[in-house]
Amino acid sequence: MAELMQPGLMQPGLMPAAGVQLAAVAWLRWRMFVNGLRTGKSGTRSAGGIVLAVVLRMLLWPIFAVWILGPVALSGYVGWSAIANHQPTWLLALMTGIGFLWQFIGVSGSNIAAAMPTFDPASLLRFPLPFGRYLLLRLFLGLLTPSTVVGCLALLSAAVGVGVARPELLPVAVAGFGLYALANVFCARMIGIWLDRVLARRRGREIFGGLLAIVVVSFQFVQFGRVRHVHMPRGHVPGSEQQSWIIATALRSAHAMHWLPPGFAADSVLHSASLAAVAGNLVLLAAWAALFLAGFGVRLHRQFLGEYLSDSLAPAARRSTAARRAPVRPVPQQQAMRSRFPLLPALLRKEWLTLRSNSGQLMGLLTPPIFVWIVSRGSFGSHPDYLLSGAVAYAILGPMSAAYNVFGPEGPGVQLYLLAPLRLRDVVLAKNIASGMILMAEAALAWVIAVSASKTAIAPATQVATALWLIFVLLANLTVGTMRSIQSPRKFAPGQSNQMRSAPTGRTSALLAVALVLGSLLLQVPVIRIGRHLHEPWLGVWVFGALAAAGAAGYVMLLMHVDAMMLRNRDVLERELCGV
Amino acid sequence: MAPAIETAALTRRFGDFTAVRDVGLRVEPGQFYGFLGPNGAGKSTTIKMLTGLLAPTSGTIRILGEDLTANSPALKQQIGVVPEGMALFGRLTAREYLRFVGRMYGLDRDTAGQRTEELLDFMSLAGEDRKLVTDFSHGMQKKLALAAAVIHGPRVLFLDEPFEGVDAVAAGTLKAMLQRMTARGVTIFLTSHVLEIVERLCTHIGIIHRGELVAQGSIEELRERAHGRAGELNGPRPLEEIFLEIVGTERDGSEAAHPPEELSWLS
Secondary structure, rough: HHHOOOOOOOOOOOOOOHHHHHHHHHHHHHHHHHHHHOOOOOOOOOHHHHHHHHHHHHHHHHHHHHHHHHHHHHHHHHHHHHOOOOOOOHHHHHHHHHHHHHHHHHHHHOOOHHHOOOHHHHHHHHHOOOOOHHHHHHHHOOOOOOOHHHHHHHHHHHHHHHHOOHHHHHHHHHHHHHHHHHHHHHHHHHHHHHHHHHHOOHHHHHHHHHHHHHHHHHHHOOOOEOOOOOOOOOOOOOOOOEHHHHHHHHOOOHHHHHOOOHHHHHHHHHHOOOHHHHHHEEEHHHHHHHHHHHHHHHHHHEEEEEEEEEEEEHHHHHHHHHHOOOOOOOOOHHHHHHHHOOOHHHHHHHHHHHHOOOHHHHHHHHHHHEEEHHHHHOOHHHOHHHHOOOOOOHHHHHHHHHOOOHHHHHHHHHHHHHHOOOHHHHHHHHHHHHHHHHHHHHHHHHHHHHHHOOOOOOOHHHHHHHHHHHHHHHHHHHHHHHHHHHHHOOOOOOOOOHHHHOOOOOHHHHHHHHHHHHHHOOOOOOOOHHHHOOOOOOOOHHHHHHHHHHHHHHHHHHHHHHHHHHHHHHHHHHHHHHHO | OOOOOOEOOOOEEEOOOEEEEEEEEEEEEOOEEEEEEEOOOOOOHHHHHHHHOOOEEEEEEEOEEEOOOOOHHHHHHHEEOOOOOOOOOOOOOHHHHHHHHHHHOOOOOOHHHHHHHHHHHHHHHHHHHEHHHHHHHHHHHHHHHHHHHHHHOOEEEEEEEEOOOOOOOHHHHHHHHHHHHHHOOEEEEEEEOOOHHHHOOOOOOEEEEEEEEEEEEEHHHHHHHHHHHOOOOOOOOOOOHHHHHHHHHOOOOOOOOOOOOHHHOOO
16 A cells, blocks of 8 residues: 555656557446346346347348348448449438438437436546547447438448449449538537537426427328429429329428538539549538538537536526425324325325426327327228227337336335335335226327227227237236336436436337237237138137136236246345445 | 646636635645535536546646646646545456556556556455456445546556545555555645544645635644634644634525424434
8 A cells, every 4th residue: 555655656647548548448448238138146147138139130130130231231221222323322322311210219319328327427427537548438438329320320321332333333422421521520529519419408308308209209190102293394294203202302401401511421422533522522421511510519618627517507507496494284193104005195196296297208108199190091991900909009119118127216215115114015006007008098198099099990899809908908018017127227317318218128128018019910910810700800809818717817827926026036136226 | 846736816716606715725845635525616617627537617727736637647647646536447456457557648568557456456456357347346446436536656646535435454455555655755735534544644634615715725824723712722633623614604594594493303
């Protein structure tokens, strides 16, 4: 320890080398990733947990593959086709589409980095980092988001497509699209950091949540295939003039795009005959990238200097403190203890207060029924056998994930349940009632919408079978969800800005919810087919009735053992919800 | 020699709420300075500003004679902090964490490794090398945060409740270490609600109340001031009495509105 007693061993004013600090942060991320694979105190994940996680990922890998490989393959094809078929607007449209989706998914979508064990990069501010180094770190940390990965791969694929069509264009395409990728990365970072500023305040989060819901819902109304009726001269053969109105609008505004990054990226390839034009486009594209970087840097510098994001929160906190000071009518001790079942209503009231104070979550509950309404008006409306259960499954799929991490939003508050003289079964039951009521409300809305939108009447047997299927799905999910909530809890603060874009459950739990809902939904297909073959329309009722009974039995068994289960896993709950 | 810590008219507002108002601190090199105040008085906000984590709304901060805003990265090299929330990385082991912190402060790999082992031994954390920090008890996390704060040999050390949750044996060792550090010229700025610890360790005290620095000086000076107020002649008064006298007399009426008699249901 003697050496530690020497003050200022580092020379005053001598900054640590950039390479040392950057390597240290890279090593930190690696160790956090490796240690994130550990779940128990022993440092190993249980064999069952590993198998479950691997099987679920294998089952759902095709879905992810479509999300990644689809855009990448399409971009390559469009890039090739634009050059081979002399369709310059296609390349512009491709660049615009990639850029739009990159930013939109970045703002609204899931985030791989958020689902991993991570840390707040702002915590690095306590170390002696110059601003430039901090900027570099903030650019690299969390770079592996789905939007960045898919966007970069799509642009690479587009460049390869262009190169296949005309090999001499490959270097220009790589340079132009590479710069465009950089501009998108900087733009996403700029939007993200300014958004964090807005989302640091509760009012901002509410407005943003509402706007996002409106944008997502509005997007469903955009019908790309809808033909725009154009008055053509008599005898004119319908052809390319009859375009989708959205494409026509995009083409009309294409000239504006030439001054934006997608235009410069496309033009750097399309005007490759002139070296000056290529250089000009690349320089202007680099200027856009620099502008985005500056937009990011300006806000980051404010944070670097110690900006407090939610400056307006303190007065609100004071008001609530003042409100709590209102005089309370004293209640005698005996009278206070007289109520025999105060727990369930109290817990339900707490769940309601939590939901009520999170308007973003409330708005999220409105979105699925609107989607159901839109989808029901389409071709699905002609398939009454599948419409109802499909609509209900879709409506409950999103809110279902919350049932897989019911203790997550409590954080360290979960200790109260373990400390108070209460049956943990009551706590679980109250939470499941709250989750079940939300899911039932969503299902009921979807049900009404589907029945009213169906082009033919939905048979009573189908409706009864769907109701029984719904009971099974709810009970099965609440059973599995409760087990996951206890065995794999995950701290989740729905009202905090840096968590707003992350999922309320871990990926394995989310995959389980999807597998249970969609798996049981797919079970309806053979049941309906066999029922038709046997001329037995009520077959579904028997099958799903049996499943609902099994689900109920499983749920009752869970409730009987849930106290012991929670006590067995209290160290997990403590570590995951109350730890650092 | 320039003061180790010097602030002038330091103010921090959050919206229309002023957390810290016109605070003028002066801490000389080698002083063990105790910064006291009731809950919500502005202690942690002040420490955050002094360590560059929070920008002041107005006023100046000079650390080791240099302006903090202008020389923030270079000054951070000279300071060590145990912040309010400890700011540990829960998904690392203690050894990994200390090595990382050492490297971030520019120590070479060997020195960082050697000091890590020394500190783990000193803090009795060497046997916990398989555990992640998130699995540590609160006291162990405090010890680790303190180890991380001193690994680079800082000249100024900011400690926000460093002994909270630390066992008596470890606390004794840590106090001895901190006193040796001040003897060698390190300045320590400490906040704690345990006034006995502050009284035993600190040579100088600052008391903040409702965002304003209401008293500052050596313990003897504060005693003299309290002595003058109370007019007592019966020997030195404990710090707790002095603190309660300074802060208690300036409390608002909110506590008085809820006298203990109201909690009549308490047996």
